[in-house]
Amino acid sequence: MLSIRQVSAGYPGVPVLTELSLEVPAGRLTGLIGANGAGKSTLFDVVCGRLRARRGRILLDGRDVTRTPTHRRARLGLGRTYQRLEVFGSLSVAENLLVAARATGAEDPARAVAETLRRLGLADFAAYPAGKLPTGVARLVEIARALAGGAGVLLLDEPSSGMAAAELAEFAESLRALAADGLALLMIEHDLELVDAVCDDVYELRDGQVLPRAGRPD
Known part of the structure; x- marks a missing residue:
């Protein structure tokens, strides 16, 4: 699981997060909404280590990673996707996953790739150039790449961005399946219908802190 405890962070002269605390349990999909500029991506940067917290602690499965470099957090099981689609377009789907598996020190990279392709229903796309995939499939490849690298905690930044409506239902099922498999997922998302459909x-995020969303449908 991921535990964010009383974290304060920001940029020179611009405080963004103020003693923010949030628990992201294993086996659940946690949604994070908020206005543009509220600090959602800043929070992800702090969790991943791209931005240092001024105060507070980040715990990954109980281990304090507050001062741990980004690449080591990845090796400890933290994965992230970005709002802008970021696959290695000239590589095949399998090669995209293999890069991550090797970079994070997987014991058997080829096996990790094969298992992840099967897990996300991407085996038929293994040899397909990632740059030519439909957006919905490419988004799954981003997630698969993180999983092939051993991620057990996954940060998703606007994962539905660029998707056609017809792709969303299948994508939502994939997210539910990942949570059911025991992953801890934290998702930034502006599509509130998707949030309500998949998030536990x-x-x-408002005024530097996180609050339970008011008026959420049952």
Whole structure:
């Protein structure tokens, strides 16, 4: 699981997060909403280690990673996707996953790739150039790449961005399946229909802190 405890962070002269605390349990999909500029991506940067927290602690499965470099957090099981689609377009789907498996020190990279392709229903796309995939499939490749690298905690930044409506239902099922498999997922998302469809818990980032979303449908 991921535990964010009383984290304060920001940029020179611009505080963004103020003693923010959030628990992201294993086996659940946690949604994070908020206005543009509220600090959602800043929070992800702090969790991943791209931005250092001024105060507070980040715990990954109980291990304090607050001062741990980004690449070591990845090796400890933290994965992230970005709002902008980022696959290695000239590589095949399998090669995309293999890069991650090798970079994070997987014991058997080829096996990790094969298992992840099967897990996300991507085996038929293994040899397909990633740059020519439909957006929905390419988004799954981003997630698969993180999983092939051993991620047990996954940060998803606007994963539905660029998807056609017809792709969303299948993508939502994939997210539910990952949570059911025991992953801890934290998702930033502006599509509130998707949030309500897949998230177990929903929080709003406002004024530097997270609060339970008010008025969420049952």
